[in-house]
Amino acid sequence: MTKGFTRLVLAYALVTIAVAAISRRLNTGAVTTLAGTAHQPGTADGVGAAAGFRFPLGVAVDGNGTVYVADQSNHVIRRISPAGAVSTVAGLALSPGTADGSGSTARFRYPYGVAVDGAGTLYVSDQYNHTIRKITPAGVVSTFAGMPDRHGSADGTGSAARFHNPAGIAVDAAGTVYVADEGNHAIRKISPAGVVSTLAGQAFSRGSQDSTGVNAQFDHPTGLAVDAAGTVYVADQNNRTIRRISPAGKVTLLAGQVGRSGSKDTVNLYSRFNFPSAIAVDAVGALYVADRFNHTIRVISAAGQVSTLAGAALGSGTANGVGTTARFNCPMGVAVDAAGAVYVTDQTNHTVRVIR
Numbered sequence: 001m002t003k004g005f006t007r008l009v010l011a012y013a014l015v016t017i018a019v020a021a022i023s024r025r026l027n028t029g030a031v032t033t034l035a036g037t038a039h040q041p042g043t044a045d046g047v048g049a050a051a052g053f054r055f056p057l058g059v060a061v062d063g064n065g066t067v068y069v070a071d072q073s074n075h076v077i078r079r080i081s082p083a084g085a086v087s088t089v090a091g092l093a094l095s096p097g098t099a100d101g102s103g104s105t106a107r108f109r110y111p112y113g114v115a116v117d118g119a120g121t122l123y124v125s126d127q128y129n130h131t132i133r134k135i136t137p138a139g140v141v142s143t144f145a146g147m148p149d150r151h152g153s154a155d156g157t158g159s160a161a162r163f164h165n166p167a168g169i170a171v172d173a174a175g176t177v178y179v180a181d182e183g184n185h186a187i188r189k190i191s192p193a194g195v196v197s198t199l200a201g202q203a204f205s206r207g208s209q210d211s212t213g214v215n216a217q218f219d220h221p222t223g224l225a226v227d228a229a230g231t232v233y234v235a236d237q238n239n240r241t242i243r244r245i246s247p248a249g250k251v252t253l254l255a256g257q258v259g260r261s262g263s264k265d266t267v268n269l270y271s272r273f274n275f276p277s278a279i280a281v282d283a284v285g286a287l288y289v290a291d292r293f294n295h296t297i298r299v300i301s302a303a304g305q306v307s308t309l310a311g312a313a314l315g316s317g318t319a320n321g322v323g324t325t326a327r328f329n330c331p332m333g334v335a336v337d338a339a340g341a342v343y344v345t346d347q348t349n350h351t352v353r354v355i356r
Contacts (some may be wrong), residue, residue, distance in 0.1 A: 011234030029297075029310045029342070029355040031326035034067070035086050036351035038318035038329075043074055043093035049302060051086035053078070056345040056352060058113035058125070058168065058278070059333035067335070067343050068122060069352060070111040075081050077114060077135065080352060089122070090141050098148035098274075099130050106141035108133065113169035113224075113333075115177070123177050123193070125166035132166060132179060132190065144177075145196050153184045153203030157301055161196035163188065164203070168224035168235070168278060178232055180221040187221065187234060187245060199232065200251050208239045208258040216251035218243070223278035223290065223334075231332060235276040242289060242300065255300055263304075264292045271306035273298070278334045280342070290331040297331060297344060297355060309342070310355050318349050 013308035035051045036042075042052020056078075058070035067080040068089070076091030090106045097107025111133075113125040122135040123144065129145035145161045152162025164183030171177050175192040178199070186201030200216045207217030221243075223235025230247040233254070255271050262272025276298075277292040285302035288309070296311035310326045319325025331353075333345035342355040 011193070016060075018140060029326075030322050030334070031353055032320050033353050034343070034350075034352045034354045035080050037082055038346075038349040038351055041073075041350045042315070045078075045087050047086070048084040049265065051078075051080075053345075053350045055350065057111070057332050057347065058115075059335045059345045059352065060114045060116045060345050061117070061335045061337045061341075061343055062116045062120060062123075063338065065337055065341075066338075067352065068114050068116055069345060070114045070124060072110050072112065072127075075108045075110065077108070077122065089257055091257060096128075098131075100133075100142050102141070102190045103139045104115060106135075112165075112167045113180070115169045115171045117175060118173065123169055123171055125169045125179060126165075127165050127167065127182075130163045130165065132163070132169070132177065145190050145194055151183065153181075153186070153198075155188075155197050157196070157262050158194045161190075167222040170224050170226045170232070172226045172230060173228065178224055178226055179347050180224040180234060182220050182222055182237075185218045185220065187218070187232065192238045196312065200245050200249050206269045208236075208241070208252055210243075210251050213227075213249040216245075216249075223276065223286070225279045225281045227281045227285065228283075233279050234280040235289060237275050237277055237292070240273045240275060242273070242279065242287065255304065255306055261293075263291070263296070263308070265298075265308055268304040268306070275351050280334045280336045281337045282340065283338065288334050288336055290329055290334040290344060292332060295330065297334065297342065316348075318346075326355075 041054040043050040054073040057072040065082040096109040099107040110129040114128040120137040124133040130151040134144040151164040154162040167182040168180040177190040179188040184203040202214040209217040219238035232245040234243040264272040274294040276288040278294040287300040289298040319327040327349040332347040344353040
């Protein structure tokens with residue numbers, strides 16, 4: 001055996017040990033319930049278990065650790081303080097509508113996604129209104145792009161633009177908003193001035209093609225995140241894959257295999273997902289995925305290693321615990337803060353969970 005071959009074998013062994021160590025570390029996430037009570041939908045503001053949610057979807061966290069939730073079937077946007085105190089930012093529980101206004105005078109119709117910028121402004125994908133809404137730190141709601149009850153695919157400025165059941169939403173440091181336009185199978189981009197353009201995908205062209213701009217295809221994309229370099233990551237739900245879009249609009253497959261459901265933890269394209277619904281990215285480039293029908297939270301390292309952070313594949317439930325002892329029931333939203341805490345909207349449990 002040559003020295004070169006010996007060194008190669010040793011290097012491979014060290015990489016294998018390192019990957020295993022990363023997987024073990026990622027599987028030690030301790031899951032607790034931040035707010036809400038499992039199996040008890042409600043509308044109440046309050047602290048921890050005293051608060052009620054009704055099929056919560058999107059989640060975001062700001063630099064101070066305040067969590068924001070699109071409380072879908074309550075038609076409101078909620079706020080959770082670091083101490084677990086839940087309050088309603090905008091909308092009125094169980095009162096769907098389209099109205100702009102302040103606080104409880106505003107109306108939403110099944111809000112899906114929520115994102116927060118560095119100044120504390122919230123952006124909401126108001127799914128069944130086919131619009132993108134904006135909420136100031138003072139709670140004033142306005143329609144940023146699209147027109148209520150008018151779905152379509154048009155690019156344009158403000159109310160001239162059209163969306164079709166917009167889902168996940170993200171905002172970058174420059175104030176550009178990105179939208180997973182689920183019904184159009186496209187990823188849209190909104191400038192700070194409200195100019196809507198299509199970053200990738202083409203309306204009514206459903207598929208899995210990797211390419212650039214309108215030549216790429218998605219199949220009901222629902223989750224979306226953007227990193228500091230302007231790379232956009234997409235949970236392409238019906239394709240069961242995680243996709244990556246460069247700032248120039250080039251789409252590539254990052255993890256999973258098109259049309260192949262599963263729960264396999266491994267590297268990149270050999271991994272499997274089961275209708276991934278949401279995605280978040282941390283400061284070092286790790287991705288967190290709400291793997292909806294696996295009832296798990298997955299992690300994709302910057303090197304492409306896929307691991308299960310919490311939950312057990314196909315093991316739905318409500319349990320708090322560490323790693324695979326925890327249980328979720330259709331996790332639909334995920335966000336990560338600067339300290340690495342991961343927030344999850346556990347939709348069918350009507351709760352917001354945290355993994356530390």
